Amino acid sequence: MSEQPQTTTPSSLSASARNYAREEDARVIGSNVLGLIKIFGQHMDLETLDGVTLAYDYSQALEELDRGVQTNSVLMASKDWGVGVAMTPAVLREGVLKSHILFNAAFLEGLLDEPQSKACQEAVHIIAHECAHVEINAVKDRQFPNKILRYRPETWFEGLRLEVIEASWDEYAACRISAGFGAAPSENYQGVFLKILAEAGHNVREAILKCRHDADYDALLIEAQRNIGSLMKYASYVLGTADGLEQETETDSPEISAALKEHWFAPFFVRLRDSHRALWERYGQWESLKEFETIADIWFDMLVDRGIDVTPQVDGAIYVSIPFRADTSSYQAIVWGLRQATKGLGG
Numbered sequence: 001m002s003e004q005p006q007t008t009t010p011s012s013l014s015a016s017a018r019n020y021a022r023e024e025d026a027r028v029i030g031s032n033v034l035g036l037i038k039i040f041g042q043h044m045d046l047e048t049l050d051g052v053t054l055a056y057d058y059s060q061a062l063e064e065l066d067r068g069v070q071t072n073s074v075l076m077a078s079k080d081w082g083v084g085v086a087m088t089p090a091v092l093r094e095g096v097l098k099s100h101i102l103f104n105a106a107f108l109e110g111l112l113d114e115p116q117s118k119a120c121q122e123a124v125h126i127i128a129h130e131c132a133h134v135e136i137n138a139v140k141d142r143q144f145p146n147k148i149l150r151y152r153p154e155t156w157f158e159g160l161r162l163e164v165i166e167a168s169w170d171e172y173a174a175c176r177i178s179a180g181f182g183a184a185p186s187e188n189y190q191g192v193f194l195k196i197l198a199e200a201g202h203n204v205r206e207a208i209l210k211c212r213h214d215a216d217y218d219a220l221l222i223e224a225q226r227n228i229g230s231l232m233k234y235a236s237y238v239l240g241t242a243d244g245l246e247q248e249t250e251t252d253s254p255e256i257s258a259a260l261k262e263h264w265f266a267p268f269f270v271r272l273r274d275s276h277r278a279l280w281e282r283y284g285q286w287e288s289l290k291e292f293e294t295i296a297d298i299w300f301d302m303l304v305d306r307g308i309d310v311t312p313q314v315d316g317a318i319y320v321s322i323p324f325r326a327d328t329s330s331y332q333a334i335v336w337g338l339r340q341a342t343k344g345l346g347g
Contacts (some may be wrong), residue, residue, distance in 0.1 A: 006042070007041035007046075009037050009041030009046045009322060010047065015033055015053070015054055019105070025112065029112065033054065036124060036128075040131040044135045044177065047138065048099055048137065048138045050098055050099060050100040052103070053103065054103050056106060058106075059076070062077060065100060066094065076284060077211040081234070082188070083104075085107040085126055089148050101131070101133075103127075108127075124183070126182075133174050136173050141282075144286075145291070156317075156318065157318050162289075164299045169279060171240060172240035172243075175189075176280065180245070184245070189234065190255065193237065196227070198259070200228060203223065204224050220308070233263065264305060279292065279294075
């Protein structure tokens, strides 16, 4: 029998439990979670894992997490198309970048079931997925020191592009790394992706029509980002899982293949896949953040394709024009400078 590799999981790692009805459940699940993380530390770099929180009051736990530095955004669970089950935000501890995993405790109850049950195996995968985020944060911090949590974008437009890159690439990489552990919720990923795929174009079109009526350009860009950013993010879940399992969406997921056929997002889906794969080939060897710009370029081109032209300005503002298109039913072109940041993509 070959010797197991040493775990990178910190020996002092502990888990805190919040709002459990039974102390026994908290103790058993907490012990199982720490045991699994120790195993995953044999396959992933978890040296920078700060701690673990299991919370039934998940949203409150996210708000109260001490990140060690003031940030411009509040951590919020996903709720638009999918329910947030876990998050692994970066934190600063005595000047060192680490990661803290927070779990929505309701989705770990499967750890109380038989080990081979679907619920248990899905819980195992959730833990593996978040451990992958710990490694990803560590690798990015090593390649680009003093960027995560410590870099402030010079313009709002730069900040938005970085947000899109992080939401898409991190989920692709986390899904690819964790694909072989437990039971990946591929059907759930695909279901959410297909729902957004069916709704995003319509939602953006309705937002454009509304903006022509009330001239609320902040609301327009927020709604466009909510849809287009989320479409890219959940496409990245699907692509990362497929690549991690060595599958092809065109042949192994007929439902997605059929939905993309002649869909406006189809060419962007292929571009996103190719961009992620190219970045994966250089995993941990990237020399510049500019290598990730291909992801933001896809997002930008999607905005244009859906009828929203965005032009960044020297002073940090951006100008948004919504010229006439056949699908917006208007001949009026409007240009407006925007300075207000939109809400994040969530996790």
